[in-house]
Amino acid sequence: MKPPIRFSSVMFWFGMAFLYLPMLSLVIYSFNSSRLVTVWAGWSTKWYGELFRDEGLMAAVWRSLEVAFWSANTAVCLGVLASVALTRFGRFRGRSMLHSLVAAPLVMPDVIIGLSLLLLFVSMTDVLGWPHQRGLFTIWIAHATFGTAYATVVISSRLKELDRSFVEAAMDLGATPVKAFVQVTLPIIMPALVSAWLLAFTLSLDDVVIASFVSGPGATTLPIEVFSSVRLGVSPKINALATLIILIVSLVTLVAWWLSRRKLKRDKFARS
């Protein structure tokens, strides 16, 4: 019975190496002083300086963060509504449709979403005269839309497990459904809301294809900027950027893990 488990362990660590070695190479070569990314010429941090001095890239970073922030907010709000509808309301007319509308964006190829949304915006401008111009606003709509699908998956899987007796108790004590939701359900599902927000945020920060379709003049986001530079070949500045992204994501993950572990321990302690 034992050997196959050992086989899966071998595969697991092989897979981990496969996932992490490329990222490690990005980090190491970001400290390379040579312009030729893969020829080692000694340690240097000059590419970080160059990165921060690149005003075009820095402006794109702020634009992307702004779009990601608002997309994530919108996605979580819509995701909460959709999750409540799908997990709490039982059967209703349009349930199956809402279900498809939430599931399909998860797998739909980016080129199709991007093209179809662009055509929608163009037709809307044609017929309604709105939106006047494509740019960060249209990217926000696009990102909020697919973000909603992911947020709904995360939030509704938490809502499903939730013990309903808390809510019922609150309502027995006279709380309206809205009040019970805000004061009882929301605090309990808060961790799910946070992870849904972070997921929608990173997805928005990462999207290059859809943004390329729906963006307009002057609205180059960070991935669009990175993509056009990467197409021309490797550049140590991008390695420096990658290292910073990896660092930030790892720190956030570590803090989140530490907080959740502390909470778990405290809960255990409280119960015993």
Add this chain to the structure above:
Amino acid sequence: MKKVTERLKRHAEHGKRWVIAVPTLWLMLFFALPFLIVLKIAFAESAIAIPPYTQLLTMADEAFDLHVYFGNFIFLSEDALYLTAYLNSLKMAAISTFLCLLIGYPMAYHIARAKPSTQTVLLLLILLPSWTSFLIRIYAWIGILKSNGILNNALMWLGVVDQPLTILNTNVAVYIGIVYAYLPFMILPLYANLVKHDHSLIEASQDLGARWLQSFWRITFPLSRNGIIAGSMLVFIPVVGEYVIPELLGGTNSLVIGKVLWQEFFNNRDWPLASSLALIMLLLLMLPIHFFRKYQEKEWEEGK
């Protein structure tokens, strides 16, 4: 009192309707409706105008004139390039899905068999790369696979090869990139499924004399069917339309439908032809998407 509860009830019904309507309308408007416009423009003619296509419905002599143009589809069927691109994309998606399953299944199995506290850490380690930039992780492979890249340098230093291997700008590089980027999407649903398995079934089968491989093939594997379907669809469907990975790692001659669509749209500015390409891709993916949705709904109902 009765009046009050009745009013409250009506209020609640009203509120419920809003909770359903807001996300439904948003997704209808920005996800479903655009497909109808793709359908419309796929039957329009390319024109030098803003926007660059002809109108389907025009007003002429106080009557509506419906102008449906099938030229795009005739053009697509006449040029073998498009058929090849579709077939290449489907093949690429099928092979990468299989490779992801081959690597992802044992990994998911390993996580599901670990201690619960270790499981969280291992899952985080699987997910962490996908939270960093996808684009940058694909970019990393350019530096590794280039002819004077890290892999070739290492192989030559070890004396395995004396000529640098050409990997970048080949299909092999595209497969590496896709498996790398999509592996977490395979592992997660598989793990979610495998972790629910009742281990006593395996023990029972072994008490009855089954060898490990036998109990795996006859119990664990069939039981994980839903996880396999979900993971495979999460990889297969988006990969059919993948653009970034073939563009960066596949070189100029990798012919896939995502790239062709992109070029028709951005380089040739032929929006109607790009729409027809998207429409055909959508039709091809209809069945897999339906499959995925059905599985998702099943999971949804089961979990309640």
